Amino acid sequence: MKLSVNGTVHDVDVEEDMPLLWVLRDELGITGPKYGCGISQCGACSVHIDGELVKSCQVAAMDVEGEVTTIEGLGTPDLMHTVQQAWVTHQVAQCGYCQSGQIMAAAALLSQNAAPSDAEIDEGMSANLCRCGTYPRIRAAVKTAALQMKGA
Ligand code: FES
Numbered sequence: 001m002k003l004s005v006n007g008t009v010h011d012v013d014v015e016e017d018m019p020l021l022w023v024l025r026d027e028l029g030i031t032g033p034k035y036g037c038g039i040s041q042c043g044a045c046s047v048h049i050d051g052e053l054v055k056s057c058q059v060a061a062m063d064v065e066g067e068v069t070t071i072e073g074l075g076t077p078d079l080m081h082t083v084q085q086a087w088v089t090h091q092v093a094q095c096g097y098c099q100s101g102q103i104m105a106a107a108a109l110l111s112q113n114a115a116p117s118d119a120e121i122d123e124g125m126s127a128n129l130c131r132c133g134t135y136p137r138i139r140a141a142v143k144t145a146a147l148q149m150k151g152a
Contacts, residue, residue: 006073
């Protein structure tokens with residue numbers, strides 16, 4: 001099957017029911033999306049498919065239609081996405097394990113709501129858990145990213 005990830009089309013030969021997360025990490029070596037729970041409870045595996053937030057542990061790679069974007073495709077250290085820059089500004093990450101999923105969720109939220117309220121941020125990010133409890137910094141970073149996107 002062909003799978004387009006971060007602008008590159010890959011030929012992959014995988015089991016029919018293999019989750020996208022496994023294909024990304026084990027077949028393609030794209031390790032930004034993380035395995036946290038495997039049961040749609042934590043959001044660590046979050047990616048975008050055609051801009052929509054998707055838990056990559058919950059979709060079979062064979063069923064993916066559209067462009068997959070992972071944290072690696074959102075921006076680079078030299079050319080960060082506005083959300084990534086805001087994460088650096090606010091030093092959001094603690095252990096960091098959930099943060100690629102958090103950033104993908106924040107980018108998806110801001111693409112749908114350019115100026116979310118605190119409640120809308122909390123609601124929009126509620127599917128992404130952080131065991132370190134960085135939620136106040138996540139909220140602050142989302143607000144900063146929203147302001148910077150508005151100004152851009
Ligand atoms: Fe996919 Fe937790 S690993 S939601």
